[in-house]
Amino acid sequence: MNAVWYYFERDFIKWTRWKVNIFAALVTPAAWLIFVGLTLPVTFTDNYLEYLTPGIMVMSVLFASFQSGNLVIFDKVLGFLNKFFAMPPQRESYLLGKILFISFRGLMQASVIFCVAVLFGITVYSLSSILLTFFILFIFGALFASIATTIALAVDDHDGYAAINAMITMPLFFASSALMPYEDMPQWLRTIASINPVSLAIDNARMLLGGGEPFVGQIIMLTAAAVIVLVICIHVFRSATL
Amino acid sequence: MSKYFDSLCAVDALDLHVDNEIFGLLGPNGAGKTTIVRILVTLLRPTKGTASICGFDIANEPKKVRNVISYVPQEMALDIRLTGKENVLLYAKLYGIHDRINKVNEVLELMDLTDRCDDLVKTYSGGMRRRLELAQALVHEPKVLFLDEPTLGLDVSARRRIWNHILSLRKHDITIFMTTHYMEEADEYCDRVAIIDKGRITALGTPQELKSSLEISNPTLNDVFMDKITTREDECAFDGYKFRTMLRRRS
Ligand SMILES: Nc1ncnc2c1ncn2[C@@H]1O[C@H](COP(=O)(O)OP(=O)(O)O)[C@@H](O)[C@H]1O
Ligand SMILES: [Mg+2]
Numbered sequence: 149m150n151a152v153w154y155y156f157e158r159d160f161i162k163w164t165r166w167k168v169n170i171f172a173a174l175v176t177p178a179a180w181l182i183f184v185g186l187t188l189p190v191t192f193t194d195n196y197l198e199y200l201t202p203g204i205m206v207m208s209v210l211f212a213s214f215q216s217g218n219l220v221i222f223d224k225v226l227g228f229l230n231k232f233f234a235m236p237p238q239r240e241s242y243l244l245g246k247i248l249f250i251s252f253r254g255l256m257q258a259s260v261i262f263c264v265a266v267l268f269g270i271t272v273y274s275l276s277s278i279l280l281t282f283f284i285l286f287i288f289g290a291l292f293a294s295i296a297t298t299i300a301l302a303v304d305d306h307d308g309y310a311a312i313n314a315m316i317t318m319p320l321f322f323a324s325s326a327l328m329p330y331e332d333m334p335q336w337l338r339t340i341a342s343i344n345p346v347s348l349a350i351d352n353a354r355m356l357l358g359g360g361e362p363f364v365g366q367i368i369m370l371t372a373a374a375v376i377v378l379v380i381c382i383h384v385f386r387s388a389t390l
Numbered sequence: 391m392s393k394y395f396d397s398l399c400a401v402d403a404l405d406l407h408v409d410n411e412i413f414g415l416l417g418p419n420g421a422g423k424t425t426i427v428r429i430l431v432t433l434l435r436p437t438k439g440t441a442s443i444c445g446f447d448i449a450n451e452p453k454k455v456r457n458v459i460s461y462v463p464q465e466m467a468l469d470i471r472l473t474g475k476e477n478v479l480l481y482a483k484l485y486g487i488h489d490r491i492n493k494v495n496e497v498l499e500l501m502d503l504t505d506r507c508d509d510l511v512k513t514y515s516g517g518m519r520r521r522l523e524l525a526q527a528l529v530h531e532p533k534v535l536f537l538d539e540p541t542l543g544l545d546v547s548a549r550r551r552i553w554n555h556i557l558s559l560r561k562h563d564i565t566i567f568m569t570t571h572y573m574e575e576a577d578e579y580c581d582r583v584a585i586i587d588k589g590r591i592t593a594l595g596t597p598q599e600l601k602s603s604l605e606i607s608n609p610t611l612n613d614v615f616m617d618k619i620t621t622r623e624d625e626c627a628f629d630g631y632k633f634r635t636m637l638r639r640r641s
Contacts, residue, residue: 227465
């Protein structure tokens with residue numbers, strides 16, 4: 149079990165040692181918030197920033213999760229996995245360490261966005277609703293980090309992975325309630341958006357950060373989905389040949 | 391044991407016993423050397439048959455096997471943004487070593503890396519990186535050390551240095567199972583060698599025995615090799631992607 153932490157530590161030190169990494173990871177989502185949130189001429193709300201913030205937080209966790217599949221590809225093509233998997237810790241320690249790091253990094257980005265949004269004057273309700281929001285983001289991040297790392301294990305080049313990444317994340321993001329409410333969507337999009345796990349995370353975050361009550365059933369569903377996917381991914385990692 | 395990749399037979403009914411010695415596995419590219427090592431270090435499962443290391447079965451007791459071995463693959467996998475010491479420390483942690491700091495310092499000293507151990511690996515030469523990998527591999531006092539092409543791509547002095555370190559490990563009673571395609575090295579340093587071709591052993595014995603089996607004057611291991619190998623160079627698989635990765639890592 150300790151191995152999970154050591155793998156996490158390895159990624160964390162590598163990440164913090166390259167300052168550009170941190171800067172880019174934190175500035176990009178903030179830029180989204182500022183350029184989209186403060187400029188788009190929308191009519192359905194008079195505080196688009198407040199509407200958009202939860203969506204951008206979820207988006208950056210989603211993108212961060214998927215992008216991090218590249219970490220696994222690096223470890224695979226450069227031979228790290230060969231070494232790690234010939235050592236005593238179970239293979240899933242590596243997987244869990246990665247998921248932990250990826251989710252952690254996603255949460256860091258989400259916090260920055262939240263802070264920027266607060267600076268721009270969105271209303272802050274209770275601390276507990278913020279904590280619950282971050283819990284949802286963590287589960288959400290872990291769900292997609294599991295999927296991303298497992299896809300990455302099967303693919304061995306960065307270009308191929310980038311294509312798969314774009315193919316999955318873009319539709320997930322645009323077919324969600326991130327940018328506009330369900331009422332403003334065309335019917336076909338509304339149907340897709342309402343079953344999209346991305347919308348599920350966004351709707352809850354929006355509800356909580358807007359001072360409302362979360363949809364407990366949905367949170368349980370999301371958690372259950374994350375656990376099921378994780379179990380599948382552990383199985384894939386155990387039986388994969390490199 | 392045997393290993394098939396679909397219909398391709400990479401290891402063909404290999405039957406081999408290795409004692410406490412330096413054992414060299416020689417063969418042309420694509421002969422199946424890496425595949426054999428990867429099976430022995432529990433990364434691949436043999437299609438047929440099995441093997442045991444220090445009495446532990448590779449298929450049924452992989453965890454026990456992993457506790458007594460170390461594996462240094464042919465690619466150099468080091469975190470270049472970490473220091474030499476941090477790289478070794480990670481392994482000490484993953485192996486669950488108790489007296490970590492002392493042990494890490496000890497293996498760094500053993501590999502002559504103490505004075506550079508706090509520099510980022512980015513600044514290390516190819517030879518130093520290989521020695522750092524050896525330090526990582528030694529941190530849990532393995533009984534068997536698997537080295538896949540340990541001197542590939544290094545210059546003569548770096549190669550000699552690596553070899554001297556490998557020889558010194560024999561004093562610690564470590565069995566070394568290694569692959570190479572530098573015949574001179576195998577001749578000079580290995581206790582016994584096996585030449586394999588297309589997954590089959592075509593010659594096995596001490597370098598001396600193999601050389602004296604040839605009926606020419608002053609035979610070298612290269613002559614034995616040419617005699618035993620039927621694979622022509624142009625049939626060999628060339629993994630360009632791996633090759634490029636390797637070159638990039640070495641720069
Ligand atoms: N994962 C794999 N899938 C299919 N074929 C493989 C795989 N790994 C190795 N091979 C094939 O098995 C043969 C032996 O390869 P390898 O053990 O890497 O040779 P060597 O290390 O002696 O150069 C080669 O023909 C190679 O193409
Ligand atoms: Mg090889």
